[in-house]
Amino acid sequence: MWQFPWRYRESIAIVLGIVIIGFVLQLTIGEFDFFLLQIPVNIVLGIAIVILLVILSFTRKSAFYQWFSGVPFSVTIISALLVLGLVMGLTPQVMKVNPHDHDLFTILGFTRVTTSWPFVLVYFLALLSLGGLIVRRLIAFRKQDYAFYLNHIGLWVFLFAAGMGAADIRRYVMHVQEGEVEWRVYSDNGDVLELPIAIQLNDFDMEVYTPKLAIIDRETGVPQPENKPDYYQIDLKRPESTLFNWDIIVKDYIHDAIRNSDSTYQEVHMPGASPAALITTKNKLTGEEIQGWVCSGNSSQLYMVLPLDSQYCVVMTQPEPKRFLSDINIFTKDEQNAHTILEVNKSYKMGDWTIYQYGYDNQAGRMSTYSSMELVYDPWLYPVYAGIILLSAGSICLLWSGNKKRKEKNDLE
Amino acid sequence: MTWNEYLWFAIPAVLCWVGAGSLIYKFRKSWIIDGLMIAGIIIFAAFIVGLWIGQERPPLRTIGETRLWYSFFLAAVGYITYRHWKYNWLLSFSCLVACVFVCINIFKPEIHSTNLMPALQSYWFVPHVTVYILSYAMLGAATIASFIQLVNLKKDRLDNNLYNLMDNVVYIGFGFLILGMLMGAVWAKEAWGHYWSWDPKETWAFITSAGYLIYIHMRLQKQHYIKFTLWMLPVSFILLMITWIGVNYLPAAQNSVHVYSN
Ligand code: HEM
Numbered sequence: 042m043w044q045f046p047w048r049y050r051e052s053i054a055i056v057l058g059i060v061i062i063g064f065v066l067q068l069t070i071g072e073f074d075f076f077l078l079q080i081p082v083n084i085v086l087g088i089a090i091v092i093l094l095v096i097l098s099f100t101r102k103s104a105f106y107q108w109f110s111g112v113p114f115s116v117t118i119i120s121a122l123l124v125l126g127l128v129m130g131l132t133p134q135v136m137k138v139n140p141h142d143h144d145l146f147t148i149l150g151f152t153r154v155t156t157s158w159p160f161v162l163v164y165f166l167a168l169l170s171l172g173g174l175i176v177r178r179l180i181a182f183r184k185q186d187y188a189f190y191l192n193h194i195g196l197w198v199f200l201f202a203a204g205m206g207a208a209d210i211r212r213y214v215m216h217v218q219e220g221e222v223e224w225r226v227y228s229d230n231g232d233v234l235e236l237p238i239a240i241q242l243n244d245f246d247m248e249v250y251t252p253k254l255a256i257i258d259r260e261t262g263v264p265q266p267e268n269k270p271d272y273y274q275i276d277l278k279r280p281e282s283t284l285f286n287w288d289i290i291v292k293d294y295i296h297d298a299i300r301n302s303d304s305t306y307q308e309v310h311m312p313g314a315s316p317a318a319l320i321t322t323k324n325k326l327t328g329e330e331i332q333g334w335v336c337s338g339n340s341s342q343l344y345m346v347l348p349l350d351s352q353y354c355v356v357m358t359q360p361e362p363k364r365f366l367s368d369i370n371i372f373t374k375d376e377q378n379a380h381t382i383l384e385v386n387k388s389y390k391m392g393d394w395t396i397y398q399y400g401y402d403n404q405a406g407r408m409s410t411y412s413s414m415e416l417v418y419d420p421w422l423y424p425v426y427a428g429i430i431l432l433s434a435g436s437i438c439l440l441w442s443g444n445k446k447r448k449e450k451n452d453l454e
Numbered sequence: 455m456t457w458n459e460y461l462w463f464a465i466p467a468v469l470c471w472v473g474a475g476s477l478i479y480k481f482r483k484s485w486i487i488d489g490l491m492i493a494g495i496i497i498f499a500a501f502i503v504g505l506w507i508g509q510e511r512p513p514l515r516t517i518g519e520t521r522l523w524y525s526f527f528l529a530a531v532g533y534i535t536y537r538h539w540k541y542n543w544l545l546s547f548s549c550l551v552a553c554v555f556v557c558i559n560i561f562k563p564e565i566h567s568t569n570l571m572p573a574l575q576s577y578w579f580v581p582h583v584t585v586y587i588l589s590y591a592m593l594g595a596a597t598i599a600s601f602i603q604l605v606n607l608k609k610d611r612l613d614n615n616l617y618n619l620m621d622n623v624v625y626i627g628f629g630f631l632i633l634g635m636l637m638g639a640v641w642a643k644e645a646w647g648h649y650w651s652w653d654p655k656e657t658w659a660f661i662t663s664a665g666y667l668i669y670i671h672m673r674l675q676k677q678h679y680i681k682f683t684l685w686m687l688p689v690s691f692i693l694l695m696i697t698w699i700g701v702n703y704l705p706a707a708q709n710s711v712h713v714y715s716n
Contacts, residue, residue: 049679116671123664130657130696131704155652203650212647250569274569361569385572386645397647417647425649426640433636440629441538443622 045104052108052117059166060121063159067150073161078208080420087201090172098176110173118170121163129154136229164204171197188438195431202428206421214399217242218411222372226416237374238394238416244368245401245412249360251275251296252316252337256285259354272358275318286325287349292332293319300342306334312408313341316360322349340405359406367398367412383414393420455504457518463501464560468553470494471529475549478542487545491533498526498556514577515570521555523580524587528552531588535626541619547591578641585634590698592627593666593691596620600687607681621673624687628666635659654704658697665690 042050066073078086100106108114128151135152142152150157175193178186213226213234222241225233253272255264264270265285273282273289280291298306298317306317317336323329331349337357338344347355366384371377371391381389383398390396395417402409474490481487502522505513513519532548599620606613638656639649650656669686672679696704 112671112674116668119664119667119671123661123668126657126661126664129652130654130661130701134652210648362572363569364572364575386576388644388647395647415647422643429636429639429649433633436629436632436636438629439632440535440626443539443625444618 045108047104047108048113049117052114055114056117056121056163056166059162060159063157063162064149066158068148072150072153072156073158075156075208078205080209083205083208087205090168094169094172094176097173098180101177101180106173106177109170110177115167115170115174118163118167122167125154125160125163164200168197168200168204171200188435188442191431191435191438193435195428195433195435197428199425199428199432202421202424206419206425209418209420211418213416214413215240215416216411216413217367217369219243219245236416238391239372240396240414241370241372242367242412243370245365245409246368247365247401247407247409248363249316249407250363251294252360253358254282254284254289254291254318254320254335255356255358256287256349256353257356259348259352265353275316283325284355285353287355288323288325289355290321291318292321298336300336300345304334304345306336313339315339315342316357317345318357320347320355322347322355324349340408362406365398365401365412367414369396369412369414371396383412393422394418395422455501455508457505459504460501461560463497463504464556467494467498467501467525467529468556470497471549471553475546478545491529491545491549495526495529495533498522498529502526512577514580515575517570518559520570520580520583521559524584525552525555527580527584528555528587531584535588539622539626541623543595544591547595548588551587551591573645576641576645578637578644582634582637582641585630585637586698589627589630589634590694592623592630593687593694596623596627597687597691599623600684604681604684607684612680620687624666624669628663628670631659631663631666635663655697655701658693658701662690662693662697665693 042054097106101110132146132151134154139147146152150159154160171193175190175197178189178193211228213228213236215223215226215236217223217240219242222239224235224239226236227233251274253274255270255272257264258267264272271284273284275291275294277291277294282289295306295308295317297308297310297314299309299311299314300306300317306319315336315338317334319332319334321330321332331347333347334345335347335355335357336342336345337359344357349355364384366382368382369380371379371381371389373391377391379389379391383389383396385398388395388397397415397417398412399415400413402411470490471494474487474494477490478487502513505519505522513522528548529552532545532552536542536545536548599616603613603616603620606616638659642651643649665686669683669690672683672686
């Protein structure tokens with residue numbers, strides 16, 4: 042051991058040593074504080090790494106450099122990341138460590154692996170080793186190695202930008218009342234802040250799927266049959282269905298319904314409307330037929346059930362959201378403004394800020410008087426996307442050429 | 455066009471694909487296989503286009519609709535990959551899984567109206583999942599090959615051709631796997647605000663790819679640790695299965711955005 046060329050023994054010893062140093066740091070000074078890396082520290086660090094790699098490249102013929110940028114060391118690093126990943130994947134991870142938790146797991150950083158010293162150090166080691174490899178291979182540039190460059194450079198850019206960028210990302214939640222303008226946001230810790238960006242909510246709207254019908258026990262409210270309840274989602278193309286011991290036919294369905302004084306329903310398009318259906322039921326055992334309205338109700342209208350006998354009744358479930366959208370105006374301190382409609386999967390980007398539809402008053406549903414938006418600030422997004430694009434090009438090369446064009450001999454063999 | 459016409463397209467497409475997937479072992483004549491595959495793909499695509507026009511929106515909203523795309527892409531991408539690599543089993547497998555999805559839509563029609571929650575209504579949904587299915591197929595095949603090679607190793611008769619096949623298939627499968635992850639990352643950015651939030655499913659995807667990376671890189675030094683390297687494939691495949699199915703059952707995943715079942 043420790044005789045060049047170094048191979049797995051030495052690699053494992055060194056990576057283990059670094060992990061142990063990580064645990065010692067974790068125990069003595071607590072978890073790694075990502076905010077230390079905020080701009081401009083991460084940029085300076087990035088430049089320093091690149092300069093270091095360039096200087097080191099003059100020693101690339103040395104046995105040390107060959108080892109540092111070679112297969113055994115990189116396999117060991119990847120294995121260490123795998124093991125730390127397993128810790129992360131097998132134990133519940135928390136956003137914020139409770140200061141009163143003093144069990145061994147918490148102290149060693151296992152409840153928040155990504156900010157624990159061992160993980161951060163190994164991540165950093167991977168950046169250095171991978172960087173050393175890229176520099177070595179770039180100096181001995183060969184066109185036919187394009188797949189290698191795409192994969193490794195792409196991964197390096199991604200790891201660097203995602204890791205270092207984590208320090209600069211800010212995410213806030215803003216709750217805006219309909220018709221009002223809001224500057225204040227909540228951070229993850231629940232602190233209230235004012236941002237250089239404001240949002241006016243013109244309108245919040247929601248579309249829902251058709252609701253389902255079910256038969257419940259009138260006393261316990263349990264859907265029937267108890268172990269495996271039947272549900273039927275209203276579909277006017279297939280109005281007939283069977284629930285429990287009853288055949289059900291939907292005679293009429295109103296998506297936006299308001300109750301009349303005689304307990305029938307009519308179509309009215311307004312926020313307080315709720316789905317309602319006129320159904321007939323037929324008991325499969327007795328043949329008894331019943332007809333009546335059911336309605337899922339909301340905070341401004343009562344729900345309506347159809348009793349079948351002394352024990353059971355038909356109910357309509359609360360409809361599930363299909364899409365929800367906020368019609369908003371955005372203003373910034375530097376006098377920019379924009380109008381957009383925000384929806385899940387349809388965010389809006391303004392400079393380094395991205396605005397997402399986040400939530401609404403779940404109790405009120407469609408009648409929610411506010412809309413919650415998430416505002417994410419991420420100045421590192423474009424470098425991350427550059428890494429993603431390079432890496433996807435590399436993956437396509439992998440699946441297209443496999444390892445067909447494997448060069449005859451690896452320079453380390 | 456509506457779902458009522460589905461059978462008229464589904465049955466001919468299934469016949470074409472089943473034909474191609476099974477005749478491939480009998481006939482050397484490639485034009486029969488090519489003809490059947492392309493015919494099946496066109497027939498199926500015609501239904502998707504028809505449904506798109508008939509519903510006046512892209513059919514991407516219900517689970518049943520997304521299943522249409524799985525079938526289509528599995529057949530199409532499977533066929534293209536087969537043309538490139540000439541692995542017969544690859545074509546059969548893609549056809550089989552494509553047909554399974556076609557048949558689920560025939561025999562479980564109530565699934566057409568299953569509601570897709572808003573976050574899933576994205577054009578990333580279909581490619582993200584299809585690419586993963588293809589990746590699982592490849593990596594599954596590589597696992598079987600690794601067992602055969604382990605037996606060969608016992609008899610001290612390592613098969614170089616098998617090694618070539620394994621490495622190729624791992625590269626293809628890993629390529630699909632990374633593509634799936636990257637699409638997932640871009641989608642997550644669009645839907646949830648961050649491209650990588652160490653959600654349990656993401657963590658396990660990271661673990662899985664680390665497993666395959668170990669295999670890929672250890673294979674670069676062919677004479678060393680042969681047995682360990684071969685065992686990395688079954689081990690990684692177990693990790694892959696945990697990522698795919700197992701995560702839902704882990705205590706660590708109680709709040710995962712990937713646990714949809716309710
Ligand atoms: C998406 C991730 C990755 C992929 C797809 C990938 C793929 C590959 C491939 C196909 C080769 C052989 C190519 C050739 O020699 O021309 C290779 C070589 C290598 N890779 Fe990776 N790799 C990845 C990540 C990494 C990481 C994270 C490390 C290090 C921490 C690494 C270190 C190496 C080393 C040391 C070699 C040997 C090349 C040499 O010594 O010249 N790779 N990789």
